[in-house]
Amino acid sequence: MEKIFQKLSLSSASLVFVLLIGIFITLYTAAKPAIDEFGFDFVTNPDWNKEVSLNPTSLTDTVVDMEEDSLDGEIIDEDDMEIADEDDDAILDEDEDDMMLDDEDDAVTKTIYGGLVPIIGTLLTTLIALAFALPIAMGIAVFLAEIAPKNIANVVGIAIELLAAIPSIIFGMWGLYYFAPIISDLFGGYQVSLLTAGLVLGVMVLPFMAAITRDSMNTTPNVLKESAYALGATKFEVIKDIIFPFSKVGIIGSIILALGRALGETMAVAFLIGSIFVLPQKITDPTISIPVAMANNFGEASGLGESALFYLALILFIISFAIISIAKFYFLKKAN
Amino acid sequence: MPVLNIKKFSFTYPGVDHPSLKNINLPIKKNKITALIGPSGCGKSTLLRSMNRIHDLYPGNKYEGKIEFTDENKQISDILDIKKENEFIELRQKIGMIFQKPTPFPMSIFDNVAYGLKIAGVKNKTELADRVEVALKGSALWKEVHDRLNKSAMGLSGGQQQRLCIARAVAVKPEVLLFDEPTSALDPISTGAIEELIVELKKDVSIAIVTHNMQQASRISDYTAFMYLGDLVEYDKTENIFLNPKEKKTEDYITGRFG
Ligand SMILES: Nc1ncnc2c1ncn2[C@@H]1O[C@H](COP(=O)(O)OP(=O)(O)OP(=O)(O)O)[C@@H](O)[C@H]1O
Numbered sequence: 001m002e003k004i005f006q007k008l009s010l011s012s013a014s015l016v017f018v019l020l021i022g023i024f025i026t027l028y029t030a031a032k033p034a035i036d037e038f039g040f041d042f043v044t045n046p047d048w049n050k051e052v053s054l055n056p057t058s059l060t061d062t063v064v065d066m067e068e069d070s071l072d073g074e075i076i077d078e079d080d081m082e083i084a085d086e087d088d089d090a091i092l093d094e095d096e097d098d099m100m101l102d103d104e105d106d107a108v109t110k111t112i113y114g115g116l117v118p119i120i121g122t123l124l125t126t127l128i129a130l131a132f133a134l135p136i137a138m139g140i141a142v143f144l145a146e147i148a149p150k151n152i153a154n155v156v157g158i159a160i161e162l163l164a165a166i167p168s169i170i171f172g173m174w175g176l177y178y179f180a181p182i183i184s185d186l187f188g189g190y191q192v193s194l195l196t197a198g199l200v201l202g203v204m205v206l207p208f209m210a211a212i213t214r215d216s217m218n219t220t221p222n223v224l225k226e227s228a229y230a231l232g233a234t235k236f237e238v239i240k241d242i243i244f245p246f247s248k249v250g251i252i253g254s255i256i257l258a259l260g261r262a263l264g265e266t267m268a269v270a271f272l273i274g275s276i277f278v279l280p281q282k283i284t285d286p287t288i289s290i291p292v293a294m295a296n297n298f299g300e301a302s303g304l305g306e307s308a309l310f311y312l313a314l315i316l317f318i319i320s321f322a323i324i325s326i327a328k329f330y331f332l333k334k335a336n
Numbered sequence: 337m338p339v340l341n342i343k344k345f346s347f348t349y350p351g352v353d354h355p356s357l358k359n360i361n362l363p364i365k366k367n368k369i370t371a372l373i374g375p376s377g378c379g380k381s382t383l384l385r386s387m388n389r390i391h392d393l394y395p396g397n398k399y400e401g402k403i404e405f406t407d408e409n410k411q412i413s414d415i416l417d418i419k420k421e422n423e424f425i426e427l428r429q430k431i432g433m434i435f436q437k438p439t440p441f442p443m444s445i446f447d448n449v450a451y452g453l454k455i456a457g458v459k460n461k462t463e464l465a466d467r468v469e470v471a472l473k474g475s476a477l478w479k480e481v482h483d484r485l486n487k488s489a490m491g492l493s494g495g496q497q498q499r500l501c502i503a504r505a506v507a508v509k510p511e512v513l514l515f516d517e518p519t520s521a522l523d524p525i526s527t528g529a530i531e532e533l534i535v536e537l538k539k540d541v542s543i544a545i546v547t548h549n550m551q552q553a554s555r556i557s558d559y560t561a562f563m564y565l566g567d568l569v570e571y572d573k574t575e576n577i578f579l580n581p582k583e584k585k586t587e588d589y590i591t592g593r594f595g
Pocket residue numbers: 349350352356374375376377378379380381382383
């Protein structure tokens with residue numbers, strides 16, 4: 001019996017790793033063509049789906065590229081397919097259009113994809129969301145756990161749990177029709193923007209953070225608080241010196257959950273961020289995030305464009321993974 | 337003159353229709369150890385927790401009667417009159433409390449002992465260090481921890497943690513210390529160390545201690561109060577309570593016939 005139970009729990013635990021690695025491998029294979037094509041420049045390149053014509057001087061470059069590709073073996077097949085597709089289009093064009101355009105089609109063009117804009121968009125919306133939500137969530141949690149009388153704490157607690165249960169599309173619509181005009185009145189700029197998306201995202205993660213933080217604050221043993229009060233501590237001192245350090249692990253957990261949610265949130269952000277591949281100059285400019293870029297473009301994407309979306313997905317995966325591991329190992333180590 | 341003089345004191349918890357303490361009259365004498373004994377649920381903790389008004393962290397308790405506190409300047413005040421937060425803080429700095437389970441704060445050993453001083457406004461680094469050292473020496477803990485003051489207090493043994501809590505309470509120089517079964521979670525050796533420490537402390541402070549351990553009460557206390565079902569049955573010098581109690585109930589309890 002014991003053995004079976006041990007094996008069962010071991011296999012469930014290893015399932016997590018299998019899933020994690022499986023997802024990584026899938027993303028990586030699908031992103032491989034784009035990775036080979038754009039390399040790390042993908043991360044710093046702000047142009048998405050840009051047609052660049054290669055003038056005769058750079059023609060030699062392409063030749064060199066082709067040679068390099070052929071060294072890579074399997075990838076060359078897919079590249080060839082691409083070229084074949086484009087050739088088909090060109091032939092169709094030729095049928096319909098006159099000689100002038102024909103000349104242009106002879107010039108070698110290629111489409112390039114860069115992920116900088118959605119990467120920046122994702123990181124900034126998440127940052128804004130957390131900067132907005134963290135202090136408010138802490139305030140709510142302290143109020144619920146320590147200050148409010150029991151019955152008020154219960155009512156507000158239920159309200160917060162309801163807020164957490166609202167589907168994100170409703171946040172998106174509410175944000176667009178109600179919140180966005182207010183933001184642009186207050187801060188100027190566009191209604192759909194980094195700021196609007198970030199703040200609504202903040203509102204969305206706030207109930208999670210508040211509820212989890214409250215729960216972990218409630219686990220502070222009464223005698224611990226009492227011994228601080230018995231030394232002459234004020235309520236504020238007890239909260240700051242006893243309750244916060246005691247519930248640190250829970251608070252970090254809530255931040256990690258919120259981060260995960262904010263990084264991956266698609267629907268609400270799709271309504272609010274503007275969905276354009278333009279690098280924002282100000283916080284009130286519209287832009288795009290990784291999940292929104294994927295949701296908006298997956299339907300039509302094929303070939304290198306699809307692969308580039310997978311490349312973005314891989315980057316999102318790595319960003320989430322890195323942030324969460326750093327948060328976990330760094331802060332939890334500090335907490336202990 | 338007792339430091340604390342409890343007069344006609346009754347206490348009712350919120351939502352309970354009968355008082356948990358009824359008409360208690362009890363002095364806590366200066367520089368003496370007063371033990372509170374009695375069967376479980378008789379109200380020992382309730383009485384002790386009234387003396388620093390720690391009950392008031394939770395709303396809705398009802399007090400009747402008086403608890404007169406004579407401070408070091410011979411000023412007498414009724415601690416049941418206290419209403420403002422700063423008065424509570426002042427009271428609790430003068431009347432410290434040690435609980436059944438050790439309650440080290442989630443910080444270093446040094447910061448634990450310095451905590452009461454810091455929140456009382458002591459900022460000077462050397463003064464802090466001196467007073468922490470004095471408190472730790474006074475609690476017979478200095479030898480064991482002087483080389484790891486900056487380590488977390490969570491790493492100490494249960495007995496050491498309890499002595500740390502005593503050091504922390506002693507550091508703010510209280511006039512009274514209230515102990516609620518301070519050794520019931522500890523092994524015999526740690527218990528012995530704490531008992532010695534409490535006896536040592538009565539030079540400087542007046543002590544009230546709740547205990548279930550008859551030997552402990554008879555070993556360390558000068559006066560003993562026997563409580564039963566919210567009443568104070570008998571209060572006298574410890575030797576009288578243990579050698580010739582006046583009340584039948586007291587005798588039954590200390591001879592182990594009930595409880
Ligand atoms: N928070 C509370 N609310 C309502 N009643 C309480 C509360 N705390 C204690 N009581 C009741 O008050 C009475 C006295 O409790 P108290 O804790 O003072 O007993 P005690 O003598 O310290 O017992 P023990 O030796 O078990 O610690 C008991 O009947 C108990 O049920």
